[in-house]
Amino acid sequence: MTQSSLHETVRIGLLTGAVAAAGILFDNAYHIQVLVFIGINTILTLGLNLLMGYTGQISLGHAAFYGIGAYTSAILTVHFQFSPWAALFPSLGLAVLVALIVGIPTLKLSGYYLAMGTLGFGMIVFIVFRELDFWTGGSSGLAGIPSLKIGSVDLMSGRNFYYLVWGAVLGTLVVSRRLIESRVGRALRSIHGSEHAAMAIGVNTQAYKLQVFVFSAFLAALAGFLYAHCIGFISPGSFDFMASVRMVTMVVIGGMASIWGALLGASLLTLLPEWLHAFADYEMIVYGLILMLVMIFLPQGLLRGLLDIYERSRNA
Amino acid sequence: MLKITDLKCYYGRIQAVKGITLSVGPGEVVSLIGANGSGKSTVLQAVCGLLQRWEGTILFQGSSVKGLNPPEIVRRGISLVPEGRMIFAPLSVLDNLKLGAYSRSRKNPKSNFEEDLEKALTLFPVLRERINQPAGTLSGGEQQMLAVSRALMARPSMLLLDEPCMGLAPMMVNKILDTIALLKSRGMTILLVEQNARAALQIADRGYVLETGKMVYEGRAADLLADPAITNAYLGIAATPKMKPETAAASLGLTF
Numbered sequence: 001m002t003q004s005s006l007h008e009t010v011r012i013g014l015l016t017g018a019v020a021a022a023g024i025l026f027d028n029a030y031h032i033q034v035l036v037f038i039g040i041n042t043i044l045t046l047g048l049n050l051l052m053g054y055t056g057q058i059s060l061g062h063a064a065f066y067g068i069g070a071y072t073s074a075i076l077t078v079h080f081q082f083s084p085w086a087a088l089f090p091s092l093g094l095a096v097l098v099a100l101i102v103g104i105p106t107l108k109l110s111g112y113y114l115a116m117g118t119l120g121f122g123m124i125v126f127i128v129f130r131e132l133d134f135w136t137g138g139s140s141g142l143a144g145i146p147s148l149k150i151g152s153v154d155l156m157s158g159r160n161f162y163y164l165v166w167g168a169v170l171g172t173l174v175v176s177r178r179l180i181e182s183r184v185g186r187a188l189r190s191i192h193g194s195e196h197a198a199m200a201i202g203v204n205t206q207a208y209k210l211q212v213f214v215f216s217a218f219l220a221a222l223a224g225f226l227y228a229h230c231i232g233f234i235s236p237g238s239f240d241f242m243a244s245v246r247m248v249t250m251v252v253i254g255g256m257a258s259i260w261g262a263l264l265g266a267s268l269l270t271l272l273p274e275w276l277h278a279f280a281d282y283e284m285i286v287y288g289l290i291l292m293l294v295m296i297f298l299p300q301g302l303l304r305g306l307l308d309i310y311e312r313s314r315n316a
Numbered sequence: 317m318l319k320i321t322d323l324k325c326y327y328g329r330i331q332a333v334k335g336i337t338l339s340v341g342p343g344e345v346v347s348l349i350g351a352n353g354s355g356k357s358t359v360l361q362a363v364c365g366l367l368q369r370w371e372g373t374i375l376f377q378g379s380s381v382k383g384l385n386p387p388e389i390v391r392r393g394i395s396l397v398p399e400g401r402m403i404f405a406p407l408s409v410l411d412n413l414k415l416g417a418y419s420r421s422r423k424n425p426k427s428n429f430e431e432d433l434e435k436a437l438t439l440f441p442v443l444r445e446r447i448n449q450p451a452g453t454l455s456g457g458e459q460q461m462l463a464v465s466r467a468l469m470a471r472p473s474m475l476l477l478d479e480p481c482m483g484l485a486p487m488m489v490n491k492i493l494d495t496i497a498l499l500k501s502r503g504m505t506i507l508l509v510e511q512n513a514r515a516a517l518q519i520a521d522r523g524y525v526l527e528t529g530k531m532v533y534e535g536r537a538a539d540l541l542a543d544p545a546i547t548n549a550y551l552g553i554a555a556t557p558k559m560k561p562e563t564a565a566a567s568l569g570l571t572f
């Protein structure tokens with residue numbers, strides 16, 4: 001085991017400890033709920049970071065996959081009496097299928113085609129959620145989504161859901177970590193560096209871009225599934241263009257190509273609206289500003305930027 | 317080893333290469349020279365599978381590369397050092413070298429990687445000092461050395477070099493040319509694209525001259541160097557491998 005992967009194991013151990021400790025310490029239902037949302041957003045951000053931060057492919061429509069995960073499971077459980085766990089597989093499967101359909105033509109081309117393609121795709125999916133009201137309840141949303149159960153234990157009771165979500169976060173973190181440290185991870189970063197050069201050294205760039213895109217869609221759908229069964233009610237507004245922008249902001253703030261940054265970015269952007277209720281109407285402006293400021297002053301993201309400042313002050 | 321016959325390359329409706337024929341024998345160093353935009357890089361890209369549309373035949377070790385994608389061609393033993401180096405700037409020097417070995421690391425992950433790494437670092441000792449540094453922080457010459465090492469990590473039987481001396485100081489040009497000569501002495505087959513024609517021909521066995529997509533001259537490197545028509549048209553550029561830096565500087569009107 002190398003030095004860095006040892007550090008990594010220690011960090012993941014620490015995080016696991018922190019998750020357990022927080023579960024014991026926080027007894028306020030609201031706080032637990034916020035932690036659940038941070039977890040869900042971290043899964044989203046980790047997936048998008050693999051695509052954007054590591055592979056350099058921008059998706060502006062990831063909320064669509066988040067929504068597909070949420071709506072498929074919601075529709076199957078509400079209208080077709082599926083048990084939530086039985087709905088998990090089709091939810092993830094549909095997101096994967098749709099990602100293949102969107103990804104195959106757009107990822108053949110290098111450059112901004114994926115960004116453009118996913119932008120349009122996200123808008124179409126949003127409209128489908130809104131207009132297919134027979135199934136989705138239209139803009140007024142879909143209520144009565146059953147909560148998850150294991151045997152006779154309702155996961156919504158107490159802190160069960162918190163542990164479920166953070167278990168999924170830790171799992172995603174470990175998988176992402178292993179992926180990035182591997183030969184495949186290096187190949188992904190080479191695509192980010194220069195797709196042409198990556199091809200020249202024998203990396204199958206098209207196949208990798210597609211696989212990462214599909215994997216990030218899969219994680220988004222998983223997050224959507226958790227979200228739907230956590231709050232029991234979904235409406236199209238949670239999966240609109242703004243939601244996609246929010247995800248991109250989480251990736252950028254935390255730091256492109258940084259797994260721990262994803263955790264930070266997701267935490268900050270989940271907490272921020274809670275703290276800044278007054279700014280609710282100016283959300284778009286606040287996010288725009290944050291994006292601009294981070295890009296200008298901390299292009300490596302908040303995590304790297306803060307670490308650099310810390311190291312500089314220590315060396316000074 | 318490499319046999320290109322009647323190659324025609326297209327970018328959309330533009331024909332960039334208009335039916336050229338070229339061959340490189342095993343262990344040979346062949347230079348392909350020509351002015352900007354004459355189609356040199358296009359030929360290399362066709363050989364590597366990086367170009368979508370071309371006609372004609374390209375045989376490598378007797379079998380056609382038509383329809384193969386770049387990874388397959390790399391696995392057959394052709395490595396390209398692309399124009400402008402194209403190292404992976406944010407990645408460390410070590411990661412760049414690991415990526416060079418990417419195409420053969422699938423089956424046996426650790427397959428002599430350390431051994432090849434050692435060879436590359438012996439060839440270019442500066443890279444050893446910079447092994448954990450982001451590749452983007454290397455100087456131009458160091459980046460070129462990295463690009464060459466990265467290509468060698470794939471253990472190619474043939475190396476395609478696209479303007480490896482571009483933008484380098486005369487001393488660095490010599491270093492790169494010496495390296496090419498060294499690789500040749502170890503039996504590597506090399507197709508060298510250069511604008512610095514005099515330098516390229518001095519280390520080559522044979523040469524081809526490309527002009528707006530057509531082959532206008534071919535012959536033994538020594539003959540091309542001796543031909544006044546070619547010397548006037550293509551060999552006007554300074555810096556030869558034999559030239560000492562002071563002389564090169566002096567020829568540019570610089571004094572130390």
Ligand SMILES: Nc1ncnc2c1ncn2[C@@H]1O[C@H](COP(=O)(O)OP(=O)(O)OP(=O)(O)O)[C@@H](O)[C@H]1O
Nearest residue numbers: 327330332350351352353354355356357358359511
């Ligand atoms: N991607 C492209 N799309 C359209 N035309 C291209 C493309 N790449 C090259 N060309 C054209 O093809 C011709 C040959 O280009 P190529 O890059 O092969 O020249 P070159 O000999 O390598 O030149 P240089 O010495 O400047 O590198 C040029 O006229 C160029 O404009």
Ligand SMILES: [Mg+2]
Nearest residue numbers: 356357358399
């Ligand atoms: Mg060129």
